[in-house]
Amino acid sequence: MNGTRATLAIVRREMDARWLVERAAGLVTGLAAGLVFAGANAAGNGAAEYSLLAAAALWFAVSGTLGIDVRDGMYFAAPLYGRQLARAHALAALAGAFALPAGTIIAWAVRGTLGSELAPGGFALPLLYGVALSAIIALSATPRTGAARRFYALGAWLAGAAAMSPYFLGLHDAAYVGLAPALVAGFFGLRAFGETLARYDPIG
Amino acid sequence: MLRVVAARFVREGRDLLAPFSLELGAGERARLVQPDALGARVAARLAAGIVKPTFGAVTIGDFDSRLQPAQAKRLVGFVPHGGFRGSERAFAREIGFRADVWNVDVGAMTRAAGEILTALRTVPLSATADAYARAMALALAPGVRLAVLELPPEGAIEMVATLRPGVAAVCTSIATDRPVAAPGVLVRRAP
Numbered sequence: 283m284n285g286t287r288a289t290l291a292i293v294r295r296e297m298d299a300r301w302l303v304e305r306a307a308g309l310v311t312g313l314a315a316g317l318v319f320a321g322a323n324a325a326g327n328g329a330a331e332y333s334l335l336a337a338a339a340l341w342f343a344v345s346g347t348l349g350i351d352v353r354d355g356m357y358f359a360a361p362l363y364g365r366q367l368a369r370a371h372a373l374a375a376l377a378g379a380f381a382l383p384a385g386t387i388i389a390w391a392v393r394g395t396l397g398s399e400l401a402p403g404g405f406a407l408p409l410l411y412g413v414a415l416s417a418i419i420a421l422s423a424t425p426r427t428g429a430a431r432r433f434y435a436l437g438a439w440l441a442g443a444a445a446m447s448p449y450f451l452g453l454h455d456a457a458y459v460g461l462a463p464a465l466v467a468g469f470f471g472l473r474a475f476g477e478t479l480a481r482y483d484p485i486g
Numbered sequence: 487m488l489r490v491v492a493a494r495f496v497r498e499g500r501d502l503l504a505p506f507s508l509e510l511g512a513g514e515r516a517r518l519v520q521p522d523a524l525g526a527r528v529a530a531r532l533a534a535g536i537v538k539p540t541f542g543a544v545t546i547g548d549f550d551s552r553l554q555p556a557q558a559k560r561l562v563g564f565v566p567h568g569g570f571r572g573s574e575r576a577f578a579r580e581i582g583f584r585a586d587v588w589n590v591d592v593g594a595m596t597r598a599a600g601e602i603l604t605a606l607r608t609v610p611l612s613a614t615a616d617a618y619a620r621a622m623a624l625a626l627a628p629g630v631r632l633a634v635l636e637l638p639p640e641g642a643i644e645m646v647a648t649l650r651p652g653v654a655a656v657c658t659s660i661a662t663d664r665p666v667a668a669p670g671v672l673v674r675r676a677p
Contacts, residue, residue, distance in 0.1 A: 287586050287587075287589060288586055288587045288589070290586070291582075291583050291586030291587055292587075294583075295579075295583055355536075355566055356580075356583075358536050359534060359536055359559065359562070359564040359566075360559065360584070360587045360588075361555075361556045361557070361558075361559040361560035361587065361588065362556055362559075362587065363555065363556050366556075483495075483497070483531075483536075483537040483538070484531070484536060484537070485497075485502070485524070485527055485528050485531060485537055
């Protein structure tokens, strides 16, 4: 069995025309935000603008991930393991979630502020791992319905916000402070999603 | 090719499928008769390795559907009740997707699906036949050894025997000749 070929096929299947249009909209939004919003400095100036950017990026990551149809019956009839499906859906979710931050990073590069944003005190890393964590945790909402789905979606947004919080709290080397917890939470989030898929019985 | 041993499916404490057993060799056919549509869906998906039995065991080829799901499902072509209702373009994309997932040549799979579809379109299955025929073409094209047809139109399982004589086939249907013990599975083998 060729795992890579199957994984890429699943990722491509999720990237339909609607997905591309939505990601393009996210990229443009991120670009505009990066061009308009000034960076938050040590005195806290501009923090509100970056909070707005963070909130929008997290919402974009969560809502985009909720659009992934993990309950498509074909996935469960195909010769795939739960963990293979989980990895492929995670790749699709991450590719989607990074569209808005990618726009912002392009804008920073245009403005010439990318270097400072990539520094330990900058916002580039927290923005990237925050949206990545939100997207990964939001995957666990996708096989669910009703209140459980909303609960996981909210949890995903809050987890991303928590990962970015060292930056907004003005901690020293904030970009690195939030990284390790985000990686650990992301690992367990992806693992939990894989187990959910392995246990899922599509009889609807 | 398919061995079901005292398989049951329980959800939220409710038996959706009473225990049933079945052994099917290459080229053999069986019909699992269920009292309702939910039972028919569960029975088909259990036979295809898509859902795991709560009790008992399902073996496809030499693979246990619970322990080696990917290997087991590689041998199965599952045809869902709704068939395939996408556009021609979506159908072509679906062939490409399945070729990637089953790790077979796209060109060979496209040709196989086309041949099956052409053969199926020469026989009137039912009003919903085209969507079902396309789903059958997608299911059988990767060269599977067991076809599982969920609530198919009349004549569909016989077409599997015509198109792929060596392939074992199972279909589900809802009982019309009551009484059938509910919940229960009545296994009818093809002559």
